[in-house]
Amino acid sequence: MRGLLAALVVAAIVPQAAGAARVEPRDLTLFEVDAPAGYLFDQGNSAGLSRAALAASQLDEARKLVREGFMGMYVARYMNTAPPRWRFVTSGAYVFRRTAGARSTLVSQFRSPAGGGFGPARRIRLGHEGWVRTSSASDTGTIVFWRHGRVLAFVVCSHMTRHRALAEELARKQESRMASRLG
Incomplete structure (x- = not known):
């Protein structure tokens, strides 16, 4: 009877883990539907990347992600081409095998010192650990990045006014979707 009970427990756990x-x-x-009015899905600049594709890469950063337990990622881009210039919203999610991989990648990739025209990372209440970086130019952009368990996510709003407020609003929408799907 104990053997049957143990088998039932294992059977209940394994499908959930898989x-x-x-x-x-x-x-x-x-x-x-989450993007602001006037923003359309940019299929040519949206894509996924599998673990197998990344494992085949010779780049050191790719190899590091694979060692961290990278399973796959997707980036979705939305654009608004109305004058006076094109504006972009980019959303992404990296899925890792374990929380430690997402946490390590968050620290090494996103919380690095300021660079590329972006100021230092500042904490934000989002997911399990959230950060925001804003460009030094007032209309360049903002990136919000956070970890929800074993997923590392980001939202970038660029080439628009009010980019920080919009980036934070959209990141909260994305986090809500992640929380409902991941539990």
């Missing part, structure tokens, strides 16, 4: 490993990164990003 299902958790099959999180689809695309489902954890913003959808077109």
Whole structure:
């Protein structure tokens, strides 16, 4: 009887763990309905990347992500081409095998010292650990990045006014979707 009970417990746990490993990164990003009015899905600049594709890379950064337990990622881009210039919203999600991989990548990739025209990272209340970086130019952009368990996510708003407020608003929408899908 104990053997049967143990088998039932294992059978109940294994499918849940296997299902958790099959999180689809695309489902954890913003959808077109989430984008502001006038922003359309930019299929040519949206894409996914699998663990197998990354493992085949010779780049040191790719190899590091694979060692960290990278499982897959997806980036969705939305653009508004109305004058006076094009504006972009980019949403992404990296899925890792374990929380430690997402945490390590967050620290090494996103919380690095200021550079590329962006100021230092500042904490934000979002997910399990959230940060925001804003460009030094008033209309260049903002990136919000955060970790929700084993997923590392980001939203970038660029080439628009009010980019920080919009980036934070959209990041909260994306986090809400992630929380409902990941539990």
